[in-house]
Amino acid sequence: MFTTRRGLLVGAAVLAAAGCTREKAQIIISDADLTAALHTARALAQGAEALGYSDIAQDHLAHVSTLERLLRPGKVGEVEAALPADATALAEAERTGSAEAAEACLKTGTKYAVLFGELAASRAAHAAVLA
Amino acid sequence: MTATDDGLAAEYAAIYAYGAATVHLDGDPRWVAESLEAEHRSRRDALLDYYDANGLDAPPALAGYDFEPLTDAEGAQQLLLEVEANVTTVWRAGLGSEPEVRELCLDMYIDAAVALARWRIAIGSAAADPWPGRPE
Numbered sequence: 427m428f429t430t431r432r433g434l435l436v437g438a439a440v441l442a443a444a445g446c447t448r449e450k451a452q453i454i455i456s457d458a459d460l461t462a463a464l465h466t467a468r469a470l471a472q473g474a475e476a477l478g479y480s481d482i483a484q485d486h487l488a489h490v491s492t493l494e495r496l497l498r499p500g501k502v503g504e505v506e507a508a509l510p511a512d513a514t515a516l517a518e519a520e521r522t523g524s525a526e527a528a529e530a531c532l533k534t535g536t537k538y539a540v541l542f543g544e545l546a547a548s549r550a551a552h553a554a555v556l557a
Numbered sequence: 558m559t560a561t562d563d564g565l566a567a568e569y570a571a572i573y574a575y576g577a578a579t580v581h582l583d584g585d586p587r588w589v590a591e592s593l594e595a596e597h598r599s600r601r602d603a604l605l606d607y608y609d610a611n612g613l614d615a616p617p618a619l620a621g622y623d624f625e626p627l628t629d630a631e632g633a634q635q636l637l638l639e640v641e642a643n644v645t646t647v648w649r650a651g652l653g654s655e656p657e658v659r660e661l662c663l664d665m666y667i668d669a670a671v672a673l674a675r676w677r678i679a680i681g682s683a684a685a686d687p688w689p690g691r692p693e
Binding site: 488532551555 | 666
């Protein structure tokens with residue numbers, strides 16, 4: 427088809443312009459449980475930070491970072507969540523978040539079972555510390 | 558060895574370690590250690606019930622466990638910190654199991670992570686940990 431180097435280059439340019447070249451393959455993960463876990467982690471991070479529990483907020487930000495990486499190249503928008511009024515409310519939110527992650531751990535395939543289990547355990551430990 | 562075998566072995570070892578370490582502790586660490594030892598005994602009993610209910614043979618506890626001789630509170634605190642971290646790591650490893658075993662491992666893992674956080678606070682360490690029991 428392309429008998430000269432110039433022909434090859436021109437042909438390549440035409441194919442590229444027509445969108446016929448192969449893009450680098452990317453794995454797209456769209457998982458409702460991962461997305462829900464990300465929303466929860468963001469809300470808990472904001473709540474902990476607002477109440478001055480920076481070490482707990484850092485844990486949640488580590489979760490946020492991991493979950494965002496797993497969901498790439500998708501982007502999950504921020505959802506506004508009410509901040510907890512006090513440590514008791516934050517502990518309750520941590521317990522709820524732990525239960526949510528535990529449920530996801532039990533219904534997922536083995537692929538993300540450890541991750542969801544870790545989220546559940548970390549949040550439960552926060553709740554116990556805050557109580 | 559199954560995930561529950563490993564977990565039960567870790568609980569046996571924890572009970573043995575608390576038996577040796579708690580006597581060296583005073584104040585809040587002593588009180589928390591006694592409480593956590595009771596939790597390990599409860600978990601052991603729940604696991605033995607699980608084996609019994611499923612017609613399985615539970616592995617027995619060892620006659621003794623090998624660790625450095627304890628002479629003071631600092632050594633006892635450090636031993637129990639290692640014990641709690643180990644129990645958490647062992648139960649975390651069971652999360653990849655099939656669903657019926659996974660649920661048991663998850664319950665045990667969450668309890669272990671809470672115990673690890675409680676012990677860290679009791680000895681004045683930071684309790685926050687985004688990935689409890691994850692091997693470094």
